[in-house]
Amino acid sequence: MTTTPDLSNAQWRKASLSESAQGCVEVAFLAGGQVAVRDSKDVSKPAHIYPEAAWTVFLDHLRGLVPADASRISVDITTDAAVLSDREGTAGAPHVYTHREWLFFLDGVLKRESQLIGA
Template sequence: MTDTPDLGNVQWRKASVSESTNGCLEVAFLPGDRVALRDNEDPDNPPFVVTRHVWECFIDGAKGNEFDIPA
């Protein structure tokens, strides 16, 4: 996406398992059917913004173990 969304008032969320650690990916659901992703260790770095469809495809793949780290 080429336009930069206003992220001033978004609510960033992260997995509850990461509450006691750093190094987590945070997600914010934006108006206009978009999703922003950022590294909580570097919140000043511009987030990566994708469509909700792209996000849902990624989540489906993660649930199906498609992104597990090989042993």
């Protein structure tokens, strides 16, 4: 049985370009080596919870350092959105971001902003 972590005191962070945006990818580093990811447009939707190692591999994939199939977390870029989902299917419903929200997040990832990588 998987236990959902308590996120009531999570410190949610986002890419620096997202600071003034209405919606964005938000990340919280949790005790026990877990990372929570949510869509700030709808915080009532459950956050995706991943082991920190899976998050690191995903960021490495976004930077072009590892192939997509090496990452548990996937992103599908469509004509309308960026859809973040869990290949294992345990994180719940996919999160859907606008292209602008995704580009702001990706900018932070490529710049290795500490609030996104847990450093």
